[in-house]
Amino acid sequence: MADPIRRLVQELARLPGIGEKTATRLAFHLVRSNRQQVRDLVAALLDVTDKIRLCSVCMNMTEVDPCSMCTDPQRDPETICVVATPSDLLAIDRGGHFRGRYHVLHGLLSPLEGIGPDDLRLAELVRRLGSSGPVDSASVLSSPRAPSPRGASGASSPGRAQDPGPDRSVPSGSVREVIIATSPSVDGEATAMYIARMIKPLGIQVSRIATGLPVGGELEYSDQATIARALAGRATM
Ligand SMILES: [Zn+2]
DSSP states (O other), X not given: OOHHHHHHHHHHHTSTTOOHHHHHHHHHHHHHSOHXXXXXXXHHHHHHHHHOEEOTTTOOEESSSSOHHHHOTTSEEEEEEEESSHHHHHHHHHHOOOOEXXXXXXXXXXXXXXXXXXXXXXXXXXXXXXOSSOOXXXXXXXXXXXXXXXXXXXXXXXXXXXXOOSOTTSXXXXXXXXXXXXXXXXXXXXXXXXXXXXXXXXXXXXXXXXXXXXXXXXXXGSOHHHHHHHHXXXXXX
């Protein structure tokens, strides 16, 4: 393989979900493409890296800050749906059933992969929930009430320990409910538990999306965990 192609394959293979086989196929396709197509692709890539940033409120990707969802008066500011990624946000919003605001974590807690609370946009979430003055989100995150993920016990740094944390007698801002919409994976569950324990002291209702049997799914082929969650997450009819 010629060196320039090999280099392109290497770069493409760094993208998520692209293995070496796919990268090679894409590279050969690009080599055969006309120059204008390739220029357009490069321009689009540069455009997103130059123009897209994180919304300072919800941490979703946006061209304007705050983003259009955070400034939309039709969206209920009292309900925040917490998701792991911008793609999860899109998946939920596409349904059109949720008309509140969002918060994007940009990942899930994963002790095995060394991803701890500081790697996610949790401090920004806490800051958002406490609008009665500037809240030192770090003190909430490192408070003894918030559990550390297994195997990655974060020792609180000196200085944080003296901070009494937010005044719990003061109702936290205008947010009434936080819906945690992380996936029902091990990491998703751990993240949901962590956030729930972090938020509950603020006096805000925390709920978790019910996961369970897929519509059209067969009960007898579902695993025990799925059935258990479907039962636990049952809604009154
Ligand atoms: Zn936003």
